[in-house]
């Protein structure tokens with residue numbers, strides 16, 4: 001019983017540490033892509049150039065599919081790209 005409780009506590013700690021690492025990673029990305037908007041899914045967005053000279057970003061998470069661009073008013077618009 002004592003052993004079980006100890007290992008349960010340890011796995012809880014590990015999960016917590018993993019969560020912290022994930023948060024830190026997201027924070028790091030947000031810091032790295034400082035001027036980029038945050039995607040709807042919570043991940044950072046990275047700048048890319050496709051076909052215009054506007055500021056454009058896309059989500060760093062490949063499975064997401066959202067892109068963002070700055071419109072003529074300086075607002076950031078989000079678009080979902082269907083693949």
Ligand SMILES: [Zn+2]
Pocket residue numbers: 039040041042043059060061064065066
């Ligand atoms: Zn996203």
